[in-house]
Amino acid sequence: MPSKTFVCFVYLLCFISSVSVASEYTPLDNFIVKAKSLTKSASGTSVVLIKDGQITHEVHVGMANVEKQIPVDTNSVYYFASTTKAIMGLATLQAEKEGLLSKDSTLRQLFPNVKFSFINPDNYSVRDLLSHRSGLTNDAMTWTFSYTGNHDKKQRLHFVSSLKPHPKIKKGEFGYTNLGYNLLAIWFDENYEGGWPNAIKELVLSPAGMKNSTADVDQARLQNWPIPSPYSYKFRSGQSEIYMNKNNATLYSVGIFARPNDWGKLITHLLPINAERSAFPKSVVRASQQLLVSDIDSYFSGYGWGWMHSKVAGESVLMHTGGFDGASVQVSYAPEKNLGVVVVHNESGLIANELNGRITEIAYKMLTNQDVSKLIEFHQEEMTDLAVYVEKAKAELAAKREDLSKRRSISPSLKSLLEGVYENTEVGRLTIKQRDSDLHLAWGDLQSKVYSGQADNEFIVELRPGKFYELTADKSMSVIELKDWQFQKVR
Numbered sequence: 457m458p459s460k461t462f463v464c465f466v467y468l469l470c471f472i473s474s475v476s477v478a479s480e481y482t483p484l485d486n487f488i489v490k491a492k493s494l495t496k497s498a499s500g501t502s503v504v505l506i507k508d509g510q511i512t513h514e515v516h517v518g519m520a521n522v523e524k525q526i527p528v529d530t531n532s533v534y535y536f537a538s539t540t541k542a543i544m545g546l547a548t549l550q551a552e553k554e555g556l557l558s559k560d561s562t563l564r565q566l567f568p569n570v571k572f573s574f575i576n577p578d579n580y581s582v583r584d585l586l587s588h589r590s591g592l593t594n595d596a597m598t599w600t601f602s603y604t605g606n607h608d609k610k611q612r613l614h615f616v617s618s619l620k621p622h623p624k625i626k627k628g629e630f631g632y633t634n635l636g637y638n639l640l641a642i643w644f645d646e647n648y649e650g651g652w653p654n655a656i657k658e659l660v661l662s663p664a665g666m667k668n669s670t671a672d673v674d675q676a677r678l679q680n681w682p683i684p685s686p687y688s689y690k691f692r693s694g695q696s697e698i699y700m701n702k703n704n705a706t707l708y709s710v711g712i713f714a715r716p717n718d719w720g721k722l723i724t725h726l727l728p729i730n731a732e733r734s735a736f737p738k739s740v741v742r743a744s745q746q747l748l749v750s751d752i753d754s755y756f757s758g759y760g761w762g763w764m765h766s767k768v769a770g771e772s773v774l775m776h777t778g779g780f781d782g783a784s785v786q787v788s789y790a791p792e793k794n795l796g797v798v799v800v801h802n803e804s805g806l807i808a809n810e811l812n813g814r815i816t817e818i819a820y821k822m823l824t825n826q827d828v829s830k831l832i833e834f835h836q837e838e839m840t841d842l843a844v845y846v847e848k849a850k851a852e853l854a855a856k857r858e859d860l861s862k863r864r865s866i867s868p869s870l871k872s873l874l875e876g877v878y879e880n881t882e883v884g885r886l887t888i889k890q891r892d893s894d895l896h897l898a899w900g901d902l903q904s905k906v907y908s909g910q911a912d913n914e915f916i917v918e919l920r921p922g923k924f925y926e927l928t929a930d931k932s933m934s935v936i937e938l939k940d941w942q943f944q945k946v947r
Contacts, residue, residue, distance in 0.1 A: 473516040473529045481505065481513045484818055487832050488517050491811060491839040495846055498694060499687040499803035500528030503815055504720040506789065506796030507823050509729035511720045520684035520802065522695055533668060533681045533713050534800045535702055537778030539787045540671075540711045542744075543660050543722070544637050544652075545586055545762025547644075549740045550659040556647065559583045559743075566643045567616050574620045579627065585636030587748040587759055591627035592619045596882035598634045598709070599939070602780070603919075604900025605705030606884030612642050612708075618882075630749050630759065637710040637762075653704075656712070663735035664722045669714035674704045676713060683713060684802035686782020690922030693850055694803060698921050699903065700781045706901055711780070716798050723789045723796035745774060745791060755813075769820035771795070777812065781920050784808035786816055795823045804921075806849075810842055853922055860907040860916060870912060871895055873933035878943035886943060897927070899938075 472489060488501055500520050505513040520528045551557055557566070563577035570577075575592065584590040597615035600607050607615075616639065625631035644652035653671035661669050670676050677683065685697035702711065725734045726741055734741060749759040756775065758765035763774040768788060775788030781804050789796035797819045801808040814835045821828045866874070871890055879885045886899035888906065895906035897917050904917035906927070915927040917938070929936045934945040 473514075473527065481515070481822060483828060483832055484815070484822060485515045485517070487818060487835065488515065488811070488815060490836055491814070492518055492807075494836070494839050494843045495689075495807045496693065496843070497689070497803060497807050498522045499801060499808075500532065500534075500684050501799070501801045501803075501808075501811065501815075502528055502532060502534065502716040503819070504716045504796075504798040505819055505823060506720055506723050506727070506798075507794070509724055509727045509794045511717060511724065514717060514720075520682065521697070522685075522687065523697070528684055528802070529682075530717060531668075531682050531715065532802075533676065533683050533715055534785070534802060535673075535683075535686075535711060535780065535783040536714050536719065536785050536787075536800065537711050537780045537783050538634070538709075539719070539776040539778040539785050540656075541586075541637050541762035542774075542776050542787070543656055543712065543762070544640060544710050545760075546736070546740070546744050547656045547659040548582065548586060548640055549743050549761060550736070551644075551648075551655070553737060553740055557582060557643070563616075563619075563639075566639070567613075567646075570613055570617050572619065573617055582640070583748065584627070585639055586761055588630050588632050588636060589628055589749060590636055591622050591625050591629060591631070592635060593622040593625075593633070594619050594635060596941070597638055600883055600900070601638050601708040601710075602634065602706060603902055604884060605703060605708075606900040607705065607708065609645070611884075612645070616642060630752055632759075634709050638708065641708060641710055652710075653707075660722070661712075661718075664718075664725050665735070666714060666718040666721055669712055669718045671707055671712045672704060673702055673707055673713050681713070687803045688781060688805050688921040689803070689807055689846055689850060690805055690853055698782050700901065700920065702780070703901070709780075711778070716800050719787055719798045719800075720796065723787070723798070726789060726791070727794045727796070728791055729794040769817045769824070769826075771820050771824070773820075775816075777809075779804055779809065784812060786812035788816060790820065793824065795820065797823075806842065807846060810839070814838070856924070857918075863908045866895060866906070866908050866915075867912075870933070874906070874915075874929065874936075876933075876945050877947045878936055879946050880941050880943045883941050886938070 498519050500518040502516045516528045520526045559582050561582050563580045580590050641652040644655040648655040687694045691698045744761045746760050747758045756764035756766040771790040773788045773790045778785040784804050785800040787798050797816050799812050799815050818828050874888050877887050888897050897904050897906050902919045904919050907916040909915050913929045918924050927938045936943050
């Protein structure tokens with residue numbers, strides 16, 4: 457496809473790389489530039505459009521690294537977060553086709569050597585897990601897999617054994633969570649050579665031709681894959697990258713890194729127009745599109761094997777959203793029209809999340825040859841209002857951080873008492889150390905300066921951009937509590 461690259465000075469140096477067989481999508485490209493300019497979003501946004509079963513357009517706007525002025529382009533490898541549930545769902549259906557498990561396999565059958573402490577494992581199936589209807593919970597597992605990475609094989613199997621009924625969501629009721637997909641990842645690790653990263657590679661990524669996609673991000677970084685840095689408007693107004701970078705331990709939340717056009721390739725294999733040349737059996741594709749849960753009161757109305765079922769711009773679509781600090785994404789496809797849209801950002805938060813839906817709506821209208829001039833005008837006005845809200849939010853966060861920095865200093869005696877290593881059997885180890893006269897907390901991949909709270913034994917940490925958590929301690933500072941978990945000082 458012919459490509460064009462040009463620069464524009466709208467907020468800061470903003471690169472646009474557009475790859476297309478036609479210029480008919482220029483209004484969409486221009487909307488993205490305008491919207492990111494209005495909201496002062498310097499990070500990257502990439503969009504891939506599929507029409508008649510083929511990738512027909514790509515556009516890449518903004519920066520992979522703002523500080524170094526490195527733009528995103530067709531080679532950028534983004535974090536795709538929870539949209540990977542669709543890939544895990546497809547891998548599970550492929551594994552069933554190969555006789556490795558069944559949709560109706562129970563937890564006991566998946567983990568025959570695990571002693572379950574709080575549930576009857578015969579009552580929960582793969583179908584329940586991947587459709588978010590198990591009614592099970594294990595906050596320690598989902599938090600650890602997403603944020604701290606404090607786990608090994610022994611700890612993962614411990615998480616399985618300590619599953620509990622959710623206190624509010626009954627079995628059979630829909631309750632969106634990573635848990636079911638975490639459990640399938642553990643099962644693949646126990647039963648598939650190379651574990652779950654290799655399972656999705658062999659069962660989905662390689663067959664679909666997704667050569668620049670992986671769940672082994674540690675190796676990808678060693679090979680210098682062009683992975684955009686993560687940003688959030690909640691940290692230095694999105695002008696400096698946040699410290700949170702996914703690694704293999706925190707990819708256990710079930711997420712991959714991929715080129716946007718690789719995701720587009722996968723969608724082409726799921727469209728009816730390509731059924732005869734798809735890399736996947738027709739029965740597997742049909743099963744992946746099955747609706748398992750309906751009447752969901754959300755921005756989607758149903759859920760299946762890793763896909764949300766919804767309506768966008770009047771089209772029936774299978775879609776999934778995803779997000780993590782420094783990432784936001786939405787992928788979708790309309791089987792009846794053989795269309796698809798991929799939108800991804802190396803930025804998290806309201807700006808990126810709003811752009812996902814607005815870009816997707818405009819894209820489907822354009823893909824079905826509808827006039828979008830008024831729609832684009834409407835969305836530009838909405839983004840103008842959003843820009844005002846975001847600036848207010850930035851100011852409030854700045855005021856919050858200033859208030860914390862002006863609070864009374866933690867006394868030297870308290871610092872000495874609080875310093876140390878603390879452990880919790882469920883969520884692992886955290887350390888508190890003095891550095892440059894301040895206390896700093898490290899909990900796996902998470903870290904924060906420790907600020908004083910209202911009382912001598914109360915403290916505040918900002919583990920994620922704009923996310924403040926209370927940390928409390930007993931009088932001796934030998935037991936601390938964070939996110940409802942208690943940690944015992946071990947040294």
